[in-house]
Amino acid sequence: MHELAVTQNILNICQRHATQENASQVTDVYLVIGDLSSIIDDSVQFYWDFITKDTICEHSLLHFERIAAKAKCLSCENEFALKQLMPCPQCHSARFKIITGEEFYVDSIKINKNGENHVQ
Amino acid sequence: MCNSASHTHDHDHDHDHSHVSVVENIMNQNDLLARHNQKLLDASGIFAINIMASPGAGKTSVILKIIEELSDRYKIAVIEGDTAPVTIDADKIVAAGVPATQINTGGNCHLDAHMMMHGLDALDLKGVDLLIVENVGNLVCPAGVALGTHANVVIASIPEGDDKPYKYPNIYRGIDVILMNKIDLLPYVDFDMDYFVTGLEMLNPGLTSFPVSAKTSEGIDGFAGWLEARILEKRAA
Numbered sequence: 001m002h003e004l005a006v007t008q009n010i011l012n013i014c015q016r017h018a019t020q021e022n023a024s025q026v027t028d029v030y031l032v033i034g035d036l037s038s039i040i041d042d043s044v045q046f047y048w049d050f051i052t053k054d055t056i057c058e059h060s061l062l063h064f065e066r067i068a069a070k071a072k073c074l075s076c077e078n079e080f081a082l083k084q085l086m087p088c089p090q091c092h093s094a095r096f097k098i099i100t101g102e103e104f105y106v107d108s109i110k111i112n113k114n115g116e117n118h119v120q
Numbered sequence: 121m122c123n124s125a126s127h128t129h130d131h132d133h134d135h136d137h138s139h140v141s142v143v144e145n146i147m148n149q150n151d152l153l154a155r156h157n158q159k160l161l162d163a164s165g166i167f168a169i170n171i172m173a174s175p176g177a178g179k180t181s182v183i184l185k186i187i188e189e190l191s192d193r194y195k196i197a198v199i200e201g202d203t204a205p206v207t208i209d210a211d212k213i214v215a216a217g218v219p220a221t222q223i224n225t226g227g228n229c230h231l232d233a234h235m236m237m238h239g240l241d242a243l244d245l246k247g248v249d250l251l252i253v254e255n256v257g258n259l260v261c262p263a264g265v266a267l268g269t270h271a272n273v274v275i276a277s278i279p280e281g282d283d284k285p286y287k288y289p290n291i292y293r294g295i296d297v298i299l300m301n302k303i304d305l306l307p308y309v310d311f312d313m314d315y316f317v318t319g320l321e322m323l324n325p326g327l328t329s330f331p332v333s334a335k336t337s338e339g340i341d342g343f344a345g346w347l348e349a350r351i352l353e354k355r356a357a
Contacts, residue, residue, distance in 0.1 A: 002229050002261045009146045017142050027137070031146075038260055038290065085286045085322055094322045106142045113136050 006039060007047040011057060013106045018056050023111035026057045030108045034067045034101040036082075041066075069101025150265060153233035157268025160240060161251065167354040168251040169347070170231075170267050172291060173275035174284075175257030178301040180209045181334035182275055182343075183252055187216045189344035194249040194351055199223060199239035201231040201256045209254065219243060230261035233268055249351045263290040271296040271350065278302040282312045285319030292323040297330070299343060304333040 010029065018026050033039055041064045052058045069082040075093035082101065087094045145151070161168050173179050187196055198220040200210040205224045213220035221242040223235045231239075236253065245251075253269055255262045272295040276284055279302060285292050292298070298320065300313075320327055328346065332339035 005228065005232070006146060009149060012149060013142065013144050013146070017140060017144075021138070021140050023140075036290065037264075085289050085319060087322065094318060095325055096322070104147065105145045108139055108141050108143070110137060110139045113138070 003040060003043040004047050004051075007044050007051060010044070010048070010106060011051055011055065014057050014060075014109055015055065017106075017109060018111055021111055022113060023056060024114040025112040026060045026109050027112060028061050028063060028110035029057070029106065030063045030065065032065045032067060032103045032105055032107045034103040035069045036098070036101040037104050039104075065107070067100050067103045070099050071096040072099050147264065147266070150233045153237060154266035154268040157233055157236050157240060158270070160245075161268065161270070162357075164245045164248065165354055165357075166245060166248050166251050167271075167347070167350045168253065168269040169271045169273050169297075170253045170255055170262075170269040171273045171275060172255045172259075172262045172295075173257060173277070174259045174280060177257070177275045177277040177280065178334045179254050179257065179275055180212055182299060182301060182332065182340070183254060184212060184216055185332075185334050185337060185340045186252065186344055186347065187213070187218050189340060190250065190348065191216075191218060194348070195247050196250045196252065197243050197245065197248045199236070199243070199251065199253045201225060201235070201254055203227050203229070203256055225256055229256060229258050230265050231255050231267055232265050236267040236269075249355070250347060259284065259288040259291050264294070270354075273297045273299065275299045275301050276316070278305045278311045279309055282310075282316040283319075285316060285323055289319075289323055292320055292327075295324060295327065297328045297343070297346065298324075299339075300329065300331045301334055303331045303338060304336050 014026050014029055045062055048062050070079055071082045072079050073088035073091060073093055074095040074097060076091040078088055078090040080089055088096055171179050183198060196218050198213045198218055200220055200222045202222055203225050207222055210220045210222040221239055223231060223239045253267060274291055274295050276298060330339050330343045332343060
């Protein structure tokens with residue numbers, strides 16, 4: 001897919017939030033990514049190590065929380081895992097809505113604040 | 121170590137750690153820019169579509185047919201997304217008498233809202249009724265990257281095969297129209313339309329679809345009529 005562009009977006013978000021918090025360093029980044037996104041974790045990690053050089057996020061660790069894709073049948077309300085595109089395994093209806101698997105966000109960051117004992 | 125969000129504690133003597141809640145969609149900045157683009161289009165009374173398809177599906181050929189159908193009544197402009205500074209597509213559009221600007225993505229696999237903003241800057245939008253954005257040929261990456269257009273259109277083509285909704289599901293979700301292009305080739309290739317449409321129905325129930333041939337012009341009038349209705353809605357708004 002386009003992991004470099006996505007990784008750049010993640011960096012921008014982390015930098016903005018870290019600056020707001022007066023952080024001196026970001027140590028950990030927690031991502032929540034649904035399985036329906038075609039993002040490859042290893043690839044994001046590879047770009048991350050590269051593009052965070054000389055930024056507040058240098059040497060930070062990326063943590064991926066993967067969310068499995070699940071659908072809910074609109075006919076019989078059965079919830080089922082969506083490993084591939086298929087009708088409801090219970091009633092074979094092709095009408096369903098996706099309830100999880102589309103998550104694509106930065107959940108939180110861990111930061112250091114040097115030189116101050118600022119407690120919120 | 122801190123485990124809870126938004127929690128700060130003192131550590132050692134001269135620095136502290138905290139775990140800060142962010143909860144921001146990774147595409148958030150793109151989506152904000154896309155909304156900005158759409159406001160600009162709305163203020164100019166322009167209806168805009170984003171055409172996505174794999175390379176060779178017939179994006180430019182369909183656009184040329186739409187120009188043939190509509191350019192006597194409506195002013196059309198085109199933004200061409202290309203991965204290389206090759207103006208083959210844009211040249212064809214300009215030769216058809218329609219202003220076009222090319223966005224060279226520099227190898228990137230899709231257009232984004234920021235590139236779209238530059239495309240809008242490069243065009244004279246005065247009096248334009250319909251803006252057609254031809255995305256980079258790709259069935260994976262343009263999905264879910266909002267540009268600020270009002271409708272997303274996918275062109276599937278018969279020779280690509282009937283299994284594409286099953287293999288590239290994301291592109292078919294969240295689109296408003298699908299064209300099945302090159303239907304003149306149906307007698308020559310194994311394409312099971314029912315299988316294709318069943319996949320589409322699972323991904324995007326009730327999706328508006330037009331089987332067309334950009335070569336013979338079959339079915340193009342249906343899509344042109346759909347576009348015309350949207351253009352008139354926009355004018356009335």
